[in-house]
Amino acid sequence: MSAPIQLRSDETFTLNVGPQHPATHGVLRVKMEMDGEYIYKAETVLGYIHRMHEKMGENRTYAQFLPNLGRLDYLSAMAYNHGYVLAVERACGIEVPERAEYIRVLTVELNRISSHLVWFGAFIMDLGGFTPLMYAFDDREAILDILEGVTGARLTYCYHRFGGVYNDIDDDFIEGTKAFIPRMRKALKVYENLVTKNIILMKRLKEIGPVSAEMCRRYGATGPVARGSGINYDVRKNEPYSVYNEFDYDIPVYHECDSYARYMVRMDEMEQSLRIIEQALAKLPEGPIMPAKKPKIIKPPVGDYYQAVEAARGSFGIRIVSNGDKNAYRMKLRSPTYSNMHLFDEACRGMLIADALAFMGSLDLVIPEMDR
């Protein structure tokens, strides 16, 4: 919609968006050079919630670092748990029972839906519509209850263990999840009719916030941001891990490169996650949830290990450099929103502030994960 305009760099003023601003959803600060309501450039200032998670990973044992993973991206904590235990298991060569892997996939996918529901509500709130947030949180509440029953936590899960999971799922979990699937399908239909097809929403998202595939490649953007730009990349399919190969599901890819494409990717992903959950429940094998023999103290052999998983916001990678000690020599966490955020500056130039903040919402930022 916004016509190309000639910006004059000598008549700008600085607008400080954040660290306390309703649109940044956390302590992100964006220093915007503005020309009227048009953005000339936007500098992202990070570090307001930096907690040195990577350093903590180096001066704690592997088991002690496990709870930290739930505090990175508090909205999809389960995927981060999963990535870390997979990386350590790969390093130590621990065999995981099949039932445990199924349970992990179940919890991760449930968590992915709950994360997308928060994004959905908050994103529409960024656009000025308050009501969808309440509906999304209502549905999310069902997931939180299910996961609380089995993990004991509602947000910062620490459920996955090296070699398996903390405890077995019970009938409540299975019944609850089975009841949740049709409920969520119905809710998705409501969202589609009430929100996705709303004309104001379409006008505000279509052709706004262009992120080309080339740009995603340069900044390392992954997840729904890349898939909304026509890049068919999902770690679950491209570098299969866990038991994801055994399910039949699609990776939604849109080629429009605008905010609406990213919106649609996430809405479709919820449906695909439901499909995975359905199949995982049907195929759920019996058996132990922890391996019979597992090293008491985790001491990976000397080496360099990397494991990536598909978190709700993109590819989350963990690199562990071990010198054979019980602490890691180097722990590097590659968080998806850190990369996704940085294309904001390039993409938002010449945009109106209202569109730019809608665009920022479509990137789905979680600030504690960016700062780590």
Next chain:
Amino acid sequence: MSLTLINVLFAVVAAIGFAALNAAYLVWCERKGAGFFQRRPGPTENGPWGLLQPPVDGIKLMTKQLIIPGGVDKAFFMVAPVLAMFPAIMSFVTIPFSENIVAHNMDIGVLMIFAFASMGSMSLLLAGWGSRNKYSLMSSVRAVSQSIAYEIPMLITVITVVMITGSMDLKVIVEDQTAGFWQWNVFALLKSPLMPVSFLIFFICSLAETNRAPFDLGEAESELVAGFHTEYSSMGFGLFFMGEYANIVIGACLTTILFLGGWGCPFGLLPGVWWFLLKVYLLIFTFIWIRWTFPRTTIYGLLNLSWKILIPISLFNLLLTAGLLKVF
């Protein structure tokens, strides 16, 4: 003291009372309405159904410190909230609630109300300019371009109605429609076939004039924090807040008078004033409904809607009505 002076004083007190009471309880309605649309109960703590919420809110606001940030333009900063509330109250003076319930009827009632309505955007401008805050300034610039863009189609539509009636007296405009609901201006297809469209334009414009969602760009909190009232605390903010609701009542009253036959009732069941209030509150409910259903538009979307769609249509309607009046 002469009798007229007492009359005027009584009228002013009644108008202020009506405006303040409505403003306070519309906040309650809004919150209950929002709760209804969002599947939650809304306020419940104070009094039955949370009915004591407005006075409690008022006390809270009044006991808060009125912070005047350093470097603000003090005169503008202090005048702006008063200017937000005062025109709304003044407009009530000339609104006829029924044949004989009107504080002070004027033969140029329409003109007076729109003159005061234009002052409302003054207050946003002063608040934004005086606050010494970039967000407030951007918001007030938006608010001014918005009210210019929407006052034009609104006034053109009003001229259409005035042409049909031949009077600017609100009472005469209503009496023109009281014969039956087919006489209401919104259905008056014989006078001008585009009358329902005019009604729609007027309704959209009154949404935009009162800065209501989806046109609440002045206080778009995801972009401009709180817009023009970012720096206001205590009753400074409270006056803006009440002014907004008083303006909604004015907008709904005007729509009722100009298009929905004022106190005229479809089948004389209740006294006219009840019908008037019923219509007004139904319109207000629609305002609330719209706010909690739609996302916000953008400033260019809003200006495009006004200049490219509403103004041409309302101008065409004006010409058509004028032509029809000339011919028949």
